[in-house]
Amino acid sequence: MTDHTPESEHTAGTAVRLDQGHVQGTGGVPDRFENPGLPPHVHRAADLDDRAARRAERIVAGLFGLSMVGTLIFLVAYFLVDVETQTFVPVVGRTSLSNVLLGVGLALALLGIGLGAVQWAKTLMPDEESVEERHPLRSSQEARDGFVETMMEGGEKAQLTRRPILKGAFLGSMALFPLPLVLQVAGSLGPLPKNDLSVTWWNGRRDEQTGLIVKPEKKLRLMTDPENKPIRPGEVTIGSVFHVMPEGLLEEHGTHKLTEKGKAAVLLMRLKPEDFQDTPGGRKAQEWGYQGIVAYSKICTHVGCPVGLYEQTTHHLLCPCHQSTFDVTNDCEVIFGPAKRPLPQLKITVENGYLVADQPFQEPVGPSFWERES
Structure with missing residues (x-):
């Protein structure tokens, strides 16, 4: 069959291959372009x-x-x-x-x-328009001398x-x-640890008038947060986690209450004695605990986020901010993530049937980029 369709209809809407260096409809690339010039300058x-x-x-x-x-x-x-x-x-x-x-x-x-x-x-x-002809990019000595x-x-x-x-x-x-x-x-990075982060409510309260640390007259009981109730050892069951504050802090009405709560926050949990590792860290965790009950600072040693996730099967504490992971069976040593220091442990014991702090944290709580002492 003979196709009688005009050639123009064959080419309509079809890409036409051009020879390199040519533009369709111009017959090629012009040697130079005309200078369009600048519009008339309008004075302000x-x-x-x-x-x-x-x-x-x-x-x-x-x-x-x-x-x-x-x-x-x-x-x-x-x-x-x-x-x-x-x-x-x-x-x-x-x-x-x-x-x-x-x-x-x-x-x-x-x-x-x-x-x-x-x-x-x-x-x-x-704001005057100007035209500068292209010149070699090498600066002459005259250009350097004329810079000033x-x-x-x-x-x-x-x-x-x-x-x-x-x-x-x-x-x-x-x-x-x-x-x-x-x-x-x-x-705004915060005070130095010797002035602040090494002192929590477990050490004693800071007098707002004098700035001095008033040590507690007795060992502070561990209180549930926010119920503010003392804790008996039998109430801490395997797999449970208690958010703990020192005795008297939740009743405080001073201007620095939130700061003190953030520094003194503690996580309390119980493990079976055989779950602790037979390492110096595992033995210390047991010695500073009570019948498998251990207490650690809640502030991550990376950038200070609250550590709040406890995995019972592996006994790991997880910081949700940057996934730093701490091993409770080995003195909360870091096993994953950007944190570089274990969580400080609070030594606990029992008095009058309730869990109490036997001694405060032995190192500053919080981010590890501050100085710490063992």
């Missing part, structure tokens, strides 16, 4: 009117000043506002006044610098020398802005 108000330029200068300086105010708010909140002070924020509800002021201050510091830089570039910095001159010329065009208010406001905002970042990185 600040380029033509000195009053508009001064007005733009004041706006930029005001924005940099806003950044300085935000930084000062951050510093005042960081050093002077108690983290326990509460305030009401619409939509959010009641929250820490310190956190609100820190967030608002840092936001103003960033926003002021950002908006100030944008306004400066759009109103006062040169070019920078000085750029500063002159940016009107730094003519407008000292602008320069002062910009430098002031840039000088103050890094302070919140330095405080966040260096100052």
Whole structure:
């Protein structure tokens, strides 16, 4: 059968192979492209009117000043506002006044610098279009020698020398802005262990007036959290886990109650005597326990997350944050994960029928990147 379909219909919608170096419909690649040129330059108000330029200068300086105010708010909140002070924020509800002021201050510091830089570039910095022919990428000695001159010329065009208010406001905002970042990185890692993490409620309570440690007059009982009831050894069955606090802490009403609870939190569990390994760690775990009942700090030694998962069949404690795994049968040694130190053990015994702490933790609790003593 003869196909009478026109050739144009065969090629419609079909990719046509082109010879390399050719463009369909042009007959090939042109030797050069015409320079489209630049659109006519439109002058800004600040380029033509000195009053508009001064007005733009004041706006930029005001924005940099806003950044300085935000930084000062951050510093005042960081050093002077108690983290326990509460305030009401619409939509959010009641929250820490310190956190609100820190967030608002840092936001103003960033926003002021950002908006100030944008306004400066759009109103006062040169915006004339220019064309620079491509040249070899090797810098000549003349280019190096002219670098300083070019920078000085750029500063002159940016009107730094003519407008000292602008320069002062910009430098002031840039000088103050890094302070919140330095405080966040260096100052918010927490106190040194010798000042804080080596002292928990098991050692004694810290007097809020003098800052001194008041040691307990008797051995502290282990209390269930949150019921605040003392624990008898018979109540701790094989496979059960108790979240424990020291006696008196749950009844405390001081401003540092949450901090003390976080440091003193303990996990209590019971194993069969034969489940402990015959190693120095396993023998210590039994000696510091009572009839197979052992107590360990709940704070992971990696970054301080709460260890809260106990696997009865393997006797492993698991931190849910980064999967650090501790072996209860061998003094909570690390067997998996990023933690580098075992969980500190609380030595326990029995008095008047209840479990008590025979002595406090012998090393600081918490992350292992702090110094520890055996």
